[in-house]
Amino acid sequence: MKKLVLPLLIALGAPALSQMASAAGDAAAGADKVAVCAACHGPDGNSPAPTFPKIAGLGEAYLYKQLQDIQAWDQASGDDKAKTGRAVVEMTGMLSSLDDQDLQDIAAHYAAQSMQLSGSKEFTVKVNSGQDVDALSLGESLYRGGNMETGVAACSGCHSPTGLGNAPAGYPRLGGQYAEYVEKQLKAFRGGERINDGEQMIMRLVAKNMSDAEIKAVANYIAGLN
Numbered sequence: 001m002k003k004l005v006l007p008l009l010i011a012l013g014a015p016a017l018s019q020m021a022s023a024a025g026d027a028a029a030g031a032d033k034v035a036v037c038a039a040c041h042g043p044d045g046n047s048p049a050p051t052f053p054k055i056a057g058l059g060e061a062y063l064y065k066q067l068q069d070i071q072a073w074d075q076a077s078g079d080d081k082a083k084t085g086r087a088v089v090e091m092t093g094m095l096s097s098l099d100d101q102d103l104q105d106i107a108a109h110y111a112a113q114s115m116q117l118s119g120s121k122e123f124t125v126k127v128n129s130g131q132d133v134d135a136l137s138l139g140e141s142l143y144r145g146g147n148m149e150t151g152v153a154a155c156s157g158c159h160s161p162t163g164l165g166n167a168p169a170g171y172p173r174l175g176g177q178y179a180e181y182v183e184k185q186l187k188a189f190r191g192g193e194r195i196n197d198g199e200q201m202i203m204r205l206v207a208k209n210m211s212d213a214e215i216k217a218v219a220n221y222i223a224g225l226n
């Protein structure tokens with residue numbers, strides 16, 4: 001399995017780090033700036049429903065970059081919207097009055113919070129062979145070892161075996177996130193609707209060969225990972 005994981009990290013890891021935005025936020029100041037965020041994500045970053053992702057403890061660099069990308073998309077117009085930033089329609093206009101320091105402070109505040117686990121569920125998924133398999137077992141296998149046959153890299157290589165991510169490198173925490181949200185994002189990367197994973201297209205390359213069953217299984221496993 002190392003033959004699949006390590007070359008991907010060597011080829012993609014270092015360039016990816018150079019693209020991460022440098023964040024130097026003030027968490028205390030950020031606590032006074034999150035009223036608009038808290039309505040959907042909660043004051044501590046643990047949103048009450050999977051409609052909105054949990055953003056507690058995702059890492060300051062990652063959160064800052066996402067805020068920058070969402071703001072850039074919101075401010076773009078015409079054809080630029082399709083190739084600029086990160087499209088999050090629900091956040092239209094919400095960041096328009098914030099400057100860069102505000103974004104850094106908000107990122108620092110939520111990075112300092114603790115994520116509450118969503119929890120995994122027991123069910124089966126039908127894989128491409130037509131066989132029904134245990135979703136938790138398949139999800140764990142994909143997260144920790146990837147899929148050698150289809151070239152899907154292990155999630156643990158960047159997001160850590162425990163799902164806590166790599167904050168300095170800008171790889172977010174996944175463990176505990178809503179399964180529905182993870183599934184939605186993996187499908188968005190696979191379909192090209194989400195493209196803010198850098199020029200190396202790390203997430204798009206990971207997701208492109210994943211089946212619906214694999215995505216659902218690994219998202220469910222991640223929800224209970226800690």
